[in-house]
Amino acid sequence: MNRPRDVLDAxxxxxxxxxxxVDGLVLALIAGGHLLLEGAPxxxxxxxxxxxxxxxxxxxxxxxxxxxxxxxxxxxxxxxDQKSAEFTTVLGPLFANxxxxxEINRAPAKVQSALLxxxxxxxxxxxxxxxxxxxxxxxxxxxxPYDSDGTYPLPLAQLDRFLAKVVVTYPSxxxxxxxxxxxxxxEPPLRRDAATLDDVLRWQREAHSVFFDAKLRDYAIDIxxxxxxxxxxxxxxxxxxxxxxxxxxxxxxxxxxxxxxxPDDVRDIAPAVLRHRVSYDDRLAITGGDPEDVVRRIVxxxxxx
Amino acid sequence: xxxxxxxxxxxxxxxxxxxxxxxxxxxxxxxxxxxxxxFHLAIRxxxxxDVAALDELVVPDVGTLQLEGDERHVTRSPAxxxxxxTLTLEATARGRYxxxxxxxxxxxxxxxxxxxxxxxxxxxxxxxxxxxxAVTAGQIVRALLIAGALILAVLGAIVGLPALARARRRRExxxxxxxxxxxxxxxxxxxxxxxxxxxxxxxxxxxxALLRLRAALFAAAGAKPGATLRDAVRSGADERLRPALIxxxxxxxxxxxxxxxxxxALARAAEAWLS
Numbered sequence: 001m002n003r004p005r006d007v008l009d010a011x012x013x014x015x016x017x018x019x020x021x022v023d024g025l026v027l028a029l030i031a032g033g034h035l036l037l038e039g040a041p042x043x044x045x046x047x048x049x050x051x052x053x054x055x056x057x058x059x060x061x062x063x064x065x066x067x068x069x070x071x072x073x074x075x076x077x078x079x080x081d082q083k084s085a086e087f088t089t090v091l092g093p094l095f096a097n098x099x100x101x102x103e104i105n106r107a108p109a110k111v112q113s114a115l116l117x118x119x120x121x122x123x124x125x126x127x128x129x130x131x132x133x134x135x136x137x138x139x140x141x142x143x144x145p146y147d148s149d150g151t152y153p154l155p156l157a158q159l160d161r162f163l164a165k166v167v168v169t170y171p172s173x174x175x176x177x178x179x180x181x182x183x184x185x186x187e188p189p190l191r192r193d194a195a196t197l198d199d200v201l202r203w204q205r206e207a208h209s210v211f212f213d214a215k216l217r218d219y220a221i222d223i224x225x226x227x228x229x230x231x232x233x234x235x236x237x238x239x240x241x242x243x244x245x246x247x248x249x250x251x252x253x254x255x256x257x258x259x260x261x262x263p264d265d266v267r268d269i270a271p272a273v274l275r276h277r278v279s280y281d282d283r284l285a286i287t288g289g290d291p292e293d294v295v296r297r298i299v300x301x302x303x304x305x
Numbered sequence: 306x307x308x309x310x311x312x313x314x315x316x317x318x319x320x321x322x323x324x325x326x327x328x329x330x331x332x333x334x335x336x337x338x339x340x341x342x343x344f345h346l347a348i349r350x351x352x353x354x355d356v357a358a359l360d361e362l363v364v365p366d367v368g369t370l371q372l373e374g375d376e377r378h379v380t381r382s383p384a385x386x387x388x389x390x391t392l393t394l395e396a397t398a399r400g401r402y403x404x405x406x407x408x409x410x411x412x413x414x415x416x417x418x419x420x421x422x423x424x425x426x427x428x429x430x431x432x433x434x435x436x437x438x439a440v441t442a443g444q445i446v447r448a449l450l451i452a453g454a455l456i457l458a459v460l461g462a463i464v465g466l467p468a469l470a471r472a473r474r475r476r477e478x479x480x481x482x483x484x485x486x487x488x489x490x491x492x493x494x495x496x497x498x499x500x501x502x503x504x505x506x507x508x509x510x511x512x513x514a515l516l517r518l519r520a521a522l523f524a525a526a527g528a529k530p531g532a533t534l535r536d537a538v539r540s541g542a543d544e545r546l547r548p549a550l551i552x553x554x555x556x557x558x559x560x561x562x563x564x565x566x567x568x569x570a571l572a573r574a575a576e577a578w579l580s
Binding site: 211213215216259260261262263264267303304305 | 530531532533534535554555557558559560561563
């Protein structure tokens, strides 16, 4: 019987380094949530998403978000077939198991809303038809922190729909050497079928039943609440943050073959859960502070049970 | 004033510090108070050694008196260390309260023996508000008389100050002379805490006792309160403690269905570490 660790191994066989990204992808898959990836171009964000889809045998679609994109470009549309004299439905790239929304902040709000509605409802409406999206369904959205001209930043309410945000960093020198060696003669084939889509659905069910103690639930709530009114924070995290801490805490325990979550599970994933749910006040920009430090301080300020 | 008592139990000498305790006293700023009134209990210790802290100073249990504050000040100099701990207390119920003296367990540098230095007990009388006010008025009159006597004493002291200082040194030295009294236990170690928490857990294997045992194990590993299992494991703990730490995590956060087995495993692991 396949385990999530098999997918993790398949991803690590393809991706050099980037442990946070690889772990984040598998945890989001187990928790049944969506992931935001932020990093400079060329740091294997797209490759990681393709590798994930290949590892679970899922359908992968990539949408490059641009300012002229329309909602129908991602959801689908109805086309009049002159031969049959009927409208036929053409499904958009949203109808896939792993959807990569590349540079999500380059599309206007209307398109972002269509995607986020699909993420939330797990269904999409084309004309008069409302169709369920495939299961499992995971959206991996990338954002480039540079080149912000002509972008449409996602409001907090929409960022909140993402379970976690992973910051993709540049590789180390040794990792970069491995990348050149591994990819210098062309991209190696992706590791396929480390698991099946049915395995993923089973993992999601089983992870949901991982025991989450009441003391731990209170710890997750305290962490989410600590963001509100924290120093340098303009707006704290919503209650969705506590829900995400619980979901990802369970997923992490499941990934480690445990039937119960621990304070380490919650504390480890807390920065990824909080960093996109918090907005910072002007003092942070003026003092040149690092938002990651603010989040780390908030998490560290809450004693574990 | 301090009373020194030899520790006749098998005191681990390496667990106690070698100290010259020249004085240890405990005094309340008021011995008659009314319900709801706040008063202070000052504990003073004088050591000949220059120490950063006096963790051996054990403050007394104040029973049903409400503890409002606790401040400790340490004044160091090459000539020695003065430690002053002030407890702010509030009387909540009528009665006569006898507070046992604060104490310090140490190797007496004079005799080389494990010794408990104890301050005298303090008695506080708590009355209803009206009665206490009357007492307070009486105390004011007495205080005025004492102040007059003090002025006379100061005048006398100016004349015979050197002799007074010599007499004081002799008196202090006399008050801390070792006097064998009741045997007492040595300072508690992390191992003692784990052993006691384990006994309590075996007596009553409930959540509170379980969390106490887990906290004792984490403390034994060198982890601070609020730390996680990874912190405890990484804090350079004794490798043999690790199974007990992991067992404590499962017992504290594992599913209810497996809690009995987890509790039994925890008790075994803690016992194994203690043995």
